[in-house]
Amino acid sequence: MTSPRPLLVLCLGNEIVSDDRFGPEVARRLQDGTLLDLPADVVFAPVAGFHLLDLLTGRKRVLIVDTIRTGAAKPGTLHCFPAGALTPSHHLTTSHQVSLPTALELGKQLSLEMPDVVDVLAVEAQDLETLSEELTPAVYGALEQALDFVRNWIRQNSSEEPS
Amino acid sequence: MKSIVIDPITRLEGHGKIHLFVNDDGSLANCYFQVPELRGFEQFCVGRPVEELAQITPRICGVCPDAHHMASAKAIDAVFGATLPSAAFKLRNLVYNAFYAGDHTTHFYALGGPDFVCGPDAPPAERNILGVIAKVGIDAGKKVIAQRARGQRIIEIIGGKKVHPVTALPGGMSKRVSKEEQAELIKIGEEMVEFSKFTIQIVNDVVLANTAYVDLILSDTYAHKTYNMGLVDANNKVNFYDGKVRVVGPDGKEHCKYEPKNYLEYVAEHVEPYSYLKYPFLKKIGWKGFVDGVDSGVYKASPLSRLNASDGMVTPLAQAEYERFYETLTKDKSGKTPVNATLATHWARVVELVFACEATLALAKDDEITSDKIFSPPQGIVGEGVGIVEAPRGTLTHHYKTDKSGIVTEANLIVGTTNNNAPITMSIKRAAEGLVKKGTQITDGILNRIEMAFRAYDPCFGCATHTLPGEMPMELVIHDAESGEIVQTARRNC
Numbered sequence: 001m002t003s004p005r006p007l008l009v010l011c012l013g014n015e016i017v018s019d020d021r022f023g024p025e026v027a028r029r030l031q032d033g034t035l036l037d038l039p040a041d042v043v044f045a046p047v048a049g050f051h052l053l054d055l056l057t058g059r060k061r062v063l064i065v066d067t068i069r070t071g072a073a074k075p076g077t078l079h080c081f082p083a084g085a086l087t088p089s090h091h092l093t094t095s096h097q098v099s100l101p102t103a104l105e106l107g108k109q110l111s112l113e114m115p116d117v118v119d120v121l122a123v124e125a126q127d128l129e130t131l132s133e134e135l136t137p138a139v140y141g142a143l144e145q146a147l148d149f150v151r152n153w154i155r156q157n158s159s160e161e162p163s
Numbered sequence: 164m165k166s167i168v169i170d171p172i173t174r175l176e177g178h179g180k181i182h183l184f185v186n187d188d189g190s191l192a193n194c195y196f197q198v199p200e201l202r203g204f205e206q207f208c209v210g211r212p213v214e215e216l217a218q219i220t221p222r223i224c225g226v227c228p229d230a231h232h233m234a235s236a237k238a239i240d241a242v243f244g245a246t247l248p249s250a251a252f253k254l255r256n257l258v259y260n261a262f263y264a265g266d267h268t269t270h271f272y273a274l275g276g277p278d279f280v281c282g283p284d285a286p287p288a289e290r291n292i293l294g295v296i297a298k299v300g301i302d303a304g305k306k307v308i309a310q311r312a313r314g315q316r317i318i319e320i321i322g323g324k325k326v327h328p329v330t331a332l333p334g335g336m337s338k339r340v341s342k343e344e345q346a347e348l349i350k351i352g353e354e355m356v357e358f359s360k361f362t363i364q365i366v367n368d369v370v371l372a373n374t375a376y377v378d379l380i381l382s383d384t385y386a387h388k389t390y391n392m393g394l395v396d397a398n399n400k401v402n403f404y405d406g407k408v409r410v411v412g413p414d415g416k417e418h419c420k421y422e423p424k425n426y427l428e429y430v431a432e433h434v435e436p437y438s439y440l441k442y443p444f445l446k447k448i449g450w451k452g453f454v455d456g457v458d459s460g461v462y463k464a465s466p467l468s469r470l471n472a473s474d475g476m477v478t479p480l481a482q483a484e485y486e487r488f489y490e491t492l493t494k495d496k497s498g499k500t501p502v503n504a505t506l507a508t509h510w511a512r513v514v515e516l517v518f519a520c521e522a523t524l525a526l527a528k529d530d531e532i533t534s535d536k537i538f539s540p541p542q543g544i545v546g547e548g549v550g551i552v553e554a555p556r557g558t559l560t561h562h563y564k565t566d567k568s569g570i571v572t573e574a575n576l577i578v579g580t581t582n583n584n585a586p587i588t589m590s591i592k593r594a595a596e597g598l599v600k601k602g603t604q605i606t607d608g609i610l611n612r613i614e615m616a617f618r619a620y621d622p623c624f625g626c627a628t629h630t631l632p633g634e635m636p637m638e639l640v641i642h643d644a645e646s647g648e649i650v651q652t653a654r655r656n657c
Contacts, residue, residue: 014222015222016207016219016222017222046221046222046228046327047228047327050269050273050311053308053311054311054312054315054325105293106292106293109293109296109301109304110296110301110304110305110308111301111305112305112308131203131204131207
């Protein structure tokens, strides 16, 4: 087993649920070669729950790329915020409730090696209900901007975090 | 009449809801459990090469994609009339048991455990996995995380990817296991068995040592005498990956035992206009509504039902726990008398956890898993196949039909939670009947006691991947049915 690199771009989502494909699409384009010379792992994970804890352990700085629906912005709008702005779900009703902030808090409580920095880049979704392998036009239009953001995030964080 | 709505919201497909309709005298008139699902998923599969489904169907759920991968792989084997080499069968069985060990660990410690370790009436801020760790110690928490990592490592070795396996293909597996990897698998298996012993001790010390908890588990509020479904081997022992589906009645008598390909002869689906999710029932008994007993076709498919549907476990430590489970709850260690207490599902899950760990170790020690003969190329196409595995949340059925080129023409999936749709509804109703009375002030404790009724099943709301920001708010609203005005609202996480 090789040790994970300190920087991780973790793209979450589902390739077959319309705009939830945003994360995997960003990962695919990054893995196509544009980032091969940059010091970060790019991982697509169609998972939830405790799987997130497994993916975060051992990393120093993580950028989550995902889809979100706030209802307060136009579809395709990119939201950038620290994961600390999200509230953990303490009381769990099903396995599906172990969310990113819950996983982070749990990792800290267990003294696991959790990232010092977890940033989120989330696109405002238009459609998270339709089974489709296509993004809606508005969300598709945000891809290039998201890729630029990720590249800059890696450059900035790799200079602050020696690999 | 008043209407009470419990609204656990998920990201995908909106949300699931519980509706309680309360008469003016405070009595419960009815209960509806609405679960949204991926509408049209089966249609989404049509027109694709059937081999793709082993990679697509895991996208139904981000929590247990492994189960869909395996059920799909088995159905695809059947579509091609493929017979697996023995080594490939063992590798699939091994990775599947390792997945089970991780999944059951998560549920017991993060979901079921808090109700007992912290107590059902503890404040929500304490009644969670962090509360469990605070009670039993941080080392226990680290053991839980380590156990999950073990399962992930086995999935990575055999399944090709850490997150979920991708190596099952028609007629076998695509990745062999080296001798060095086998040695690592054995070491991990040994550690898993040790962890299962630790969990048994937790059950003993925290749950069984507290007579109030045992009384709660056995109380009528959480009991339902339904039929029990589970996959069994040739000796009627519990098997997660392969075998026949056996159904045992609430009286302990075998109702049927069938090959997966014949499932439509035994299971039918009832439809209610208020829910996307169907209500499977036993065809030869019929749908009699949301009632239990031997005359009702309602069945459950869960860790508890799997034990009830079996004659025991094939590994020694798990068999000992199986006997202790039945001796404690029915005074009959043979298991011939079913346990009908829904909350005993948590303990049943621990018995299965022990089995999964022992099975992982036993299969890891089998030298045949390092064989090169892990793939038997399909020679033709049958055009129809059914694959059934036991997902942690219940019997999982994948059924595909294809044309002569292997293009999917029809697909049907019955997932774990679907099996339990009727029992979950009944369990919630029973709990609510005992807890919601006229003039009742809905407290967080009452919310939790109602939640406990369905948390035991760990229902999957057809979610696809994950939730962000991850909240799953619970909102309970009591309406005056006549005026529509809100009488009271209780909220959590929203």
